[in-house]
Amino acid sequence: DSVEHAAGDGKSLYGGTVPLETTASGSTYQLKDATRGGTYTGDAANRTDLCILAICLNRAPATVFTDTDNHWGTGAATDRSTAAVDAQYGTDMTWDYYEDVHGRKGIAGDGKGSFNRVHYGNDYNNAFWDDSCFCMTYGDGDGTQLGPLVSLDVAGHEMTHGVTSKTAALTYSGESGGLNEATSDVFGTLVEFHAGNSADPGDYLIGEKVVRSGFPRSALRYMDKPSKDGVSVDCWSAGTKDLDVHYSSGVGNHFAYLLAEGSGARTVNGVRYDSPTCDGSSVTGIGRDKLGRIWYRALTVYMTSSTNYAGARASMLSAAKDLYGAGSVEYGAVGAAWKAVNVG
Ligand code: ASN
Numbered sequence: 001d002s003v004e005h006a007a008g009d010g011k012s013l014y015g016g017t018v019p020l021e022t023t024a025s026g027s028t029y030q031l032k033d034a035t036r037g038g039t040y041t042g043d044a045a046n047r048t049d050l051c052i053l054a055i056c057l058n059r060a061p062a063t064v065f066t067d068t069d070n071h072w073g074t075g076a077a078t079d080r081s082t083a084a085v086d087a088q089y090g091t092d093m094t095w096d097y098y099e100d101v102h103g104r105k106g107i108a109g110d111g112k113g114s115f116n117r118v119h120y121g122n123d124y125n126n127a128f129w130d131d132s133c134f135c136m137t138y139g140d141g142d143g144t145q146l147g148p149l150v151s152l153d154v155a156g157h158e159m160t161h162g163v164t165s166k167t168a169a170l171t172y173s174g175e176s177g178g179l180n181e182a183t184s185d186v187f188g189t190l191v192e193f194h195a196g197n198s199a200d201p202g203d204y205l206i207g208e209k210v211v212r213s214g215f216p217r218s219a220l221r222y223m224d225k226p227s228k229d230g231v232s233v234d235c236w237s238a239g240t241k242d243l244d245v246h247y248s249s250g251v252g253n254h255f256a257y258l259l260a261e262g263s264g265a266r267t268v269n270g271v272r273y274d275s276p277t278c279d280g281s282s283v284t285g286i287g288r289d290k291l292g293r294i295w296y297r298a299l300t301v302y303m304t305s306s307t308n309y310a311g312a313r314a315s316m317l318s319a320a321k322d323l324y325g326a327g328s329v330e331y332g333a334v335g336a337a338w339k340a341v342n343v344g
Pocket residue numbers: 126127128129157158161181246
């Protein structure tokens with residue numbers, strides 16, 4: 001049979017009807033995108049392990065999704081293809097963000113796609129990137145606290161762990177681990193904004209589409225004031241290095257929000273934010289595009305595996321100097337926003 005590229009669409013869980021580039025193979029279509037490095041999505045069939053004799057790998061095989069008419073999913077989680085639509089779309093939007101904004105083709109920057117497996121395990125309340133398979137894994141959630149973890153921000157967050165791994169390779173503990181997590185939250189958020197999907201518009205919340213009524217909050221994390229989750233920190237202190245990386249990320253997330261939007265109260269895409277600074281200063285934002293450029297250049301040129309928050313500040317000042325000049329408003333804003341979270 002001949003194999004060729006085809007334009008389809010899918011009814012997603014969180015993003016309405018979305019375009020999908022697929023592969024026609026004989027009389028069926030595969031959820032595989034030749035325009036984005038061959039990235040594809042497969043079904044883990046609720047398994048977690050691939051066991052051969054006595055050895056088990058966390059590597060349930062993903063059977064690529066197929067469809068007969070190239071209109072995928074139903075928009076309801078009961079259809080197994082629906083979460084696959086979201087996962088594939090999330091990978092597409094992450095690919096497009098990095099390519100359109102940073103000229104980076106694929107997570108490794110080499111034009112190669114990654115793959116996704118959805119329906120991992122049962123009631124699995126997480127999603128993760130794995131460098132060794134160059135793949136994403138998505139749980140369906142337990143349905144009470146969380147639904148399927150296939151939202152744009154979660155997809156962008158997890159795949160950014162792959163970008164970080166191929167660039168600064170920030171060690172996943174201590175302050176460098178918090179910075180690694182913040183890098184994923186920042187670019188997951190920028191992916192969500194860049195996608196411009198009216199059913200899942202950009203915001204400074206992480207996982208707002210994924211949380212269900214049994215979850216105690218409206219989102220997993222909040223960038224304007226990370227302490228709204230009850231565990232993350234808004235401000236750097238000597239104890240930051242001892243926190244879980246998903247809580248010490250608050251310092252970086254808060255910095256990022258302040259750099260983009262500035263301190264005080266503000267409404268963006270209909271969501272109200274209020275971001276106080278740690279030192280009572282006021283910060284004027286320079287916008288999301290410049291935040292993304294500065295952070296990406298810092299990540300790919302200046303940060304190393306051991307970069308801590310002080311090092312992140314230095315890296316971003318260097319990046320801002322390269323991009324906008326040492327006397328620029330942008331350079332000044334980077335310093336002001338780090339100072340506002342008690343760094344520098
Ligand atoms: N979803 C989690 C994260 O990306 C998985 C992990 O703990 N690494 O942070």
